[in-house]
Amino acid sequence: MVGILLLILGGLAILVAGAELLVRGASRLAAALGISPLVIGLTVVAFGTSAPELAVSLQSTFNGQPDLAVGNVVGSNILNVLLILGLSALITPLVVSQQLVRLDVPIMIGASVLVWVLALDGAIGQLEGGLLFALMIGYLLFLFWQARREQNPAVVAEYSQEFVADEPKSAGRFLLNGFYVVAGLAMLTVGSRLFVQGASELARLFGVSELVIGLTIVALGTSLPEVAASIVAAIKGERDIAVGNVVGSNLFNLLSVLALTALFARGGVPVSPGALALDIPFMVAVAIACLPIFVTRNLIARWEGALFFGYYIAYTAYLLLDATGHPSAARYFDFMLIFVAPLTVITLMVSLWREWLRRRERKMAVQATR
Missing domain, CATH: 1.20.5 (Single alpha-helices involved in coiled-coils or other helix-helix interfaces)
Structure with missing residues (x-):
């Protein structure tokens, strides 16, 4: 048991550290190449915080454990909204921008429904993974176009301060940041291998399905960068970043993590009947619930945060009761x-x-x- 916990905790620590190195190196490299801070925040950083989910899902699929991969993505999306936004809104009411309400949340809902429809035949195939990733490319191109049109100096200054360090440009710095990227990717590979091995052994030890482990422990572990980023943003008063980070992460999970996992896995990713019957529909319901909550006064009030948090506790409790045959x-x-x-x-x-x-x-x- 101690060995399993060491595998999980050690793999998780390496995953989080690898994601941090990847984000730091990639964002500084992008800044050195003249890419705007706004684009860096919307793309490089958002993808970097989803890197643990991608590494774990790919590793799980290559190991022949597709339930862990699917549970990781679905569980992370449920956790991002119910737990992260719930806790952040309990700290302070969260501001929701008009763009999120009009564009990003509807896209998140559409992507969630599309994944559900594609999975109804029991798998997300390679062609379907390619379709999802093509939608991600289209969304990124739109973000680039939108960022180039951004004229609000306050928005540009916020992203500059948040995501780009003011450092001297030199060949040594360029090589150092390149090393951060390579080291981060290597740590993600090693950390995901250890984490997946520990999670699968924990599932066997307690007789719990890999899907449940993926929906709970793996989802929580790989979502730690989003947890930290959103809660810190809420405490610092950057309440719009807390919400945008969650919505962006959910989109990346569906259109990049799940898409690339299906694209690279031979025969695609199988989806279990249990995930189709409960977990994916619940993920869709959670995404849809965001719209009426976000629309009201463009604010997530504390009582709505408590509602989100309560539903996460209730959902997790049911998973544990069902897994133990209670x-x-x-x-x-x-x-x-x-x-x-x-x-x-x-x-x-x-x-x-x-x-x-x-x-x-x-x-x-x-x-x-x-």
């Missing part, structure tokens, strides 16, 4: 489905209706003053 698992699931979920939907719809009335009244008041 007799109350079925009753617990029925209670959540019949009572809690409809009550939540009604609450969100009422909030959305009140927000529509508020905006309508404000629009009428503006028209009346003209």
Whole structure:
């Protein structure tokens, strides 16, 4: 047992350190090559924080453990919204930009639904992985185009301070940052191997499925960069970065991590009936729930953060009850489905209706003053 925990913790530490080195080296190399800080923040850093998920998912697939790979992506997306945004909003209400509401969140919902549809036949094939990655390329091109049009000096200054270090440009610095990238990639490879080995042995030790381990322990471990980035951003008052980081990470998980895993795996990535019956639909529901919550006053209030956090605890509790064969698992699931979920939907719809009335009244008041 001690050896398994050392594998998991050691692999996780190497993963996180590797991701940090990769982000640091790549962002500074990009800055030295004249790429704008805004583009670096939207692309290089966002991809870097998803690097642990990519490394673990690829390693799991190559090891013949596709449930870990699928559980990692699905579990990370659920955790990003419910746990990370939940905890961040409990610290301080989070600001949601108009672009997230109008563009990024709908794209996240569409990508989640598309993955569900593609997985309905029991696998995400190589061609389907290629389709998802092509959508990622299109999204990145749009981000580049949008960043070139960004004229707000406050936004540019924020990204410059956040993602690009002010350092002298020299051949030595260039080589050092290149070394950071190579070392980061190497550490991601080694860390993912150790982490996947430890997680699979833990699943065998407790008789729990690899899907459940992927949805919980692996998802939490690979999401640590997002956890740290969002909570620190919330504490520092950078509340828009906390939300944008989560939405961007979820998009990268679906359109890059899962896509590349399916693309490089021979025969694609199999998707288990359990993931199709519960976990992927729940991921889609969580993505859809973001829209009414984000729209209301363009803010995630503390009570909404508590709602997110409560659902993560409830979901994890059901996974553990079901995995251990507890007799109350079925009753617990029925209670959540019949009572809690409809009550939540009604609450969100009422909030959305009140927000529509508020905006309508404000629009009428503006028209009346003209």
